[in-house]
Amino acid sequence: MESGKVIFSDKSVRRQVAVTVIILLALILLGQLIVARMAEDYKKAMIEHDYAVAGYLSRCGVDNSRIVTAFTHDKTGADTEIGSSLLSSSGYMESMQNSLLPVVESFHQKFALTVLSFSVLFSLAFLAVLYLGEQYRGKQLETAAGQLRLFMDGDTAVRLSDCGEGSLSRLFAATNTMVTSLTAHIDKEKQNRQFLKDTISDISHQLKTPLAALQMYNEIIRDEKTGNEVVESFTDKSRRELERMESLIQNLLKLARLDAGTIELEKTVSSLHGFLEKFIGSFATRAKQEGKSISLQCNDSVMLCFDETWLGEAVGNIIKNALDHTGSGDSIEISCEEAMAVTEIIIRDNGAGIHPEDIYHIFKRFYRSRFSKDKQGVGIGLALSKAIVEKHEGTITVRSELGQGAEFHLIFPKLTNL
Structure with a gap:
């Protein structure tokens, strides 16, 4: 009972049910009118048939008074049996096809078409009610979805229309x-x-x-x-x-x-090769002093829309991290790749690698690994890199095996380049 009250408290549902009930009542009324019409047509067809039979008998010499009596007086069961035996021998029986009886065939075709027409009209009307009801609710939901999208885009003043019922x-x-x-x-x-x-x-x-x-x-x-x-x-x-x-x-x-959120990035579309080549130069002296090498593999045609200062900060922190965790003779390779939907900067080294226990925590602020030999860091550089990359609408991931080095991937969607 409670669920029924909840359903019928919706104005649109009540309206839809009311229209459906009206259509059903109209169908019932039309059905009764069709039945009455069928009865009238059947009576007319039966009388015309009796007229034809009476005329035929009169033309064959049967006394007119007996013909009238045959059609107007009550008949007994015996009369029915005698007539059935008489006509059955000529194939005139209930199982005979309607097409052999023109009156019945005409009656059937006429009212079969009438009932079919009204059934189709009723079905179309009923489906129209359902369709319009769903369209109305669909528009309400679509409007609500649009309002929610505005809210998600930052318009916190948006509210849905809830002044109705249901x-x-x-x-x-x-x-x-x-x-x-x-x-x-x-x-x-x-x-x-x-x-x-x-x-x-x-x-x-x-x-x-x-x-x-x-x-x-x-x-x-x-x-x-x-x-x-x-x-x-x-x-x-x-x-x-x-x-x-x-x-x-x-x-x-x-x-x-x-x-x-007080930083406004000053993005420009620039070549990654030129940016990385210029930026890597600032680490060349340290790398040379420590006996390490930094190489770059990036095509001049790879472009990205970015803030050079802030992205340089992100890349620089990762390169510093690589220098801190590699030894003399180790190398750091920086490359950039371009795919259908993303542009990627990859920074890999062949140093000590990251312990499996730390791999899921290295981007957390002030996280210090108990396995790290670097006692000088405070665990904020990689967290800053992650925040800067995400500010560029990108993502940063890391792959590493202990003793096999680490590989950082800075992935930026091309949509941000537009």
Whole structure:
């Protein structure tokens, strides 16, 4: 009973049911009219047949009074049996074909066509009601889907029309409640991200002044050339730690800006070969000092729409990671490939590789592997690379076997090049 109430609370369903009931009542009425018409036609055909039989008998000399009596008086079962025996011998019986009885055949054809016509009309009307009802609900759902797409595209003010009755309106009302809740969560998340960005930015800026002072003091001590090996050793260590601290602060600021969505990429369509060749040059000195090689394989025709500064940051972090995890004599190969739907940058090395335990965590912020020999990193470079690639609407994946090196794939859809 409750389900029936729910169904009939929908105005469109009630309207559809009402139209269907009207069509059924009209069909019943038409059926009765057809039956009445059939009876009248049958009576007319029967009387005309009796007229013809009476005329034939009269023409054959049968007394007219007996003919009238035969058609107007009641007949007994014996009369029926005698007539059946008489006519059956000539093939006139119930099993004979209708085509041998022109009156019956005409009656059958006429009303068979009439009933078929009304049946077709009823079926078409019923299907039309169903079709129009589904069209109406389909338009409602399509409109709702369009509104939801607008919401997904960022228009949080969008709401579905839920002022009607029925199951769809209740669904739209529930969806509006969910959308309102999501909007509140989105606003809260934006506030949290902005707070995080502002906090990190404030802390970073506060650290820059003492950091710059420490770097200046460290340079002054180094320039003094005291001749004390211990002092000079600690001065070099201080310089490296200060550089690490400055790099960490800069990366934290970049991540905060990416998280807050305040970065607007300045994309241009450029050749990947030229970009990578110029960028790899900045690592040539370090690679040479460490006895490692960096090679590039990329066709000049491979183009990509990207922000050179930010994508350079992403690629640079991966190359730094490769340099940190390779030894003297190892190599780093950078290549780019172009397929039907994507453009791909591949960075592979033949170094130590990534432990299976770490492969699913290396893009997490501040993740440090317990197997890593690199004690200087803080686990933020690859997380920053991932955020930058995703900002370019791309994805980043890694393949590695322990002792066999690592292979990073930066995959960008060509649709972003348009």
